[in-house]
Amino acid sequence: MNFLAHIYLSGDNDLLKIGNFMADGIRGKQFETYPLEIQKGIILHRAIDTFTDAHPIFRQSTKRLHENYHHYAGVVVDVLYDHFLAKNWKNYSNEKLEDFVAHFYKSLEENKNLLSERVLRIMPTLFQENWLVSYQTVEGINHILTQMDRRTKNQSNMRFGTQDLTEFYSEFEDEFTRFFKELILFSNEKLKTL
Numbered sequence: 001m002n003f004l005a006h007i008y009l010s011g012d013n014d015l016l017k018i019g020n021f022m023a024d025g026i027r028g029k030q031f032e033t034y035p036l037e038i039q040k041g042i043i044l045h046r047a048i049d050t051f052t053d054a055h056p057i058f059r060q061s062t063k064r065l066h067e068n069y070h071h072y073a074g075v076v077v078d079v080l081y082d083h084f085l086a087k088n089w090k091n092y093s094n095e096k097l098e099d100f101v102a103h104f105y106k107s108l109e110e111n112k113n114l115l116s117e118r119v120l121r122i123m124p125t126l127f128q129e130n131w132l133v134s135y136q137t138v139e140g141i142n143h144i145l146t147q148m149d150r151r152t153k154n155q156s157n158m159r160f161g162t163q164d165l166t167e168f169y170s171e172f173e174d175e176f177t178r179f180f181k182e183l184i185l186f187s188n189e190k191l192k193t194l
Contacts, residue, residue, distance in 0.1 A: 001052055001183070002082040004132050006045055007104055008092065009187040014107040016041040016194075018114065020048075021104075025118035038114060040194040047190050048183065052078075057179040061172060065164055072156040077172075079135075079144055079158075080165050084176040086135035092180075101132040138162050 001009070003021060010017040019034065019041020026034075031042040052058050058077065065073040089097040105127055108115065115123075126132075134140030142162040149158040165172060 001048060002078040002135075004082045004135055005078075005085050005180075005183075006048060007132075008085065008100075009048060009184065010041055010044060011191055013037055013041075014104075015111065015114070016044065017104060018107065018111055019043075020045045021108075022116045022119045025116050035114065043194060044187065044190055048187060051183065051186050052179075055179060055182070057175050057182075061175045061179075064168060064171070065161075068160065068164065069157055072152070072158055075148070075156075076145065076158055076161040076164070079141060079148070080161065080172055081176045081180070082135045083138070083141045083165070084173050085180065086133070088177075089136075092184075097136070098133055101130070104132070138165060141165065 006020045006023070007017045010020045015035060015037035019031075019038035021041070022038075023031075023042040023045030026042055031039050034042070053074065058074075061077045061080070062073040065076055069076050085092065086097060089100075093100060108119070108123060112120070129143070131140075131144060134143065142159075145161040146159040149156050152158070
């Protein structure tokens with residue numbers, strides 16, 4: 001799952017959301033240097049990734065893309081799944097997506113001293129381009145995948161991901177919907193143990 005799903009699955013705790021959001025850039029036991037609630041977010045993020053990568057529905061989605069994106073297929077599906085979460089946000093939250101995202105951005109600002117260097121680097125672009133809200137549209141997803149592809153020096157071909165999204169839109173949406181239902185249950189149970 002990508003940024004939006006990780007934040008959403010963190011419950012109502014702002015620091016846990018921040019930990020879950022910045023977990024990809026935290027290696028090994030480095031997470032132990034952060035406050036406890038951020039540590040919990042990082043642990044939750046890792047559990048979500050493990051659950052996701054092994055799940056047969058997620059693997060079904062990645063298999064469809066493997067020929068074009070090889071080991072980046074999972075990264076592309078993570079972003080595509082965030083599109084379906086953003087697009088269908090009202091099915092998952094009573095709060096408007098724009099309000100949810102604005103609250104998260106505010107909590108990042110208020111907790112700048114706790115953020116990793118990586119997050120501090122991406123924050124201006126995250127805010128300016130409003131990535132999390134832009135996920136609602138295919139154009140927004142295309143922009144994100146193109147940026148990600150640039151970071152691989154265009155070796156990943158992720159910039160073409162929205163072509164596959166458009167071609168297999170209903171299949172991906174169905175897979176996301178079925179998978180996310182299970183991921184919510186898993187995440188809620190994991191939160192109880194943290």
